[in-house]
Amino acid sequence: MSSGSSAAATAHSFNKILAQPKITSKSRTQPDVEESVRKIRRLILIEGIPAQADPTLRHRIWKILLRVNELPAETFLEYVARGPCEVREKIRNDTFRTLATDRGFKERVREDMLVRLLDAFVWRNHDRQETQQLGFTYVQGMNVLAAPFLYTMPSELEAFFCFAKFIEESCPLYVQPTLEGVHRGLKLLDRCLKIRSKNLCAELYAFPSVLTLCACTPPLDQVLQLWDFLLAFGVHLNVLCVIAQLLLIRDAVMASTSPMRLLRTFPPLEALPVIGIAVTLVRDLPTDLYDELVRHPYEFHG
Structure with missing residues (x-):
């Protein structure tokens, strides 16, 4: 065939x-x-x-995996009508450089779409802060997490509700002001990667990949394929996907006299090999470590 x-x-x-x-x-x-x-x-x-x-499959499937069943347009439009949120300047400092080297993304997603979605998200959580255990505002990196939704969804409305559900339920600790979930993920990455190549700490080289769920590593079509996997099976697996990328370049890293220079920019993402290695790694992890990995993006310790 x-x-x-x-x-x-x-x-x-x-x-x-x-x-x-x-x-x-x-x-x-x-x-x-x-x-x-x-x-x-x-x-x-x-x-x-x-x-x-x-081309319709991905956005239909993502909405199902995220359990996004309702799209109240009047709610989104009400947030948009409020105009700039209190951290608009911070948002604008980041949005212009979102996936800046990806021509396909730039052709489909304008900066004002990103700004509007992120403004609306801040307003949404401004209204809900008294009823939530965790509060949300804009933090650096959120622009990159929003990008795949605006690129994939057929409307800003759908992108907004999918992004909000994803942030608030799948990885709320990744977008707290302290980036608690990201730092937990980096520590878990070090523990999962039993052999620390040349004693390099994950905080030094893996921060962007953990923070953005690998959306910072082009090309975008491979990022979307990787996100299909993460939305289906859990964003916690991104830590193992970062390890998979390291294992794919392990020989070069071990042979390099300047491994940090090599690790500063990962090679172009190849989703299928990365997913295959990540799935294999799951089987090798001790149960308690995997359980901690599963919970790290969302479980609040108080």
């Missing part, structure tokens, strides 16, 4: 799961929904999302 016909067959398999009957249908039972999500996860792991064969 040719790659084109294989991608078309995979797209058909995804569409069959999505359409019989619709996953978001209120008539479906929770076990039905969970079974459909399990099938989607399995297909993502085995085949990947064939975005070229069906």
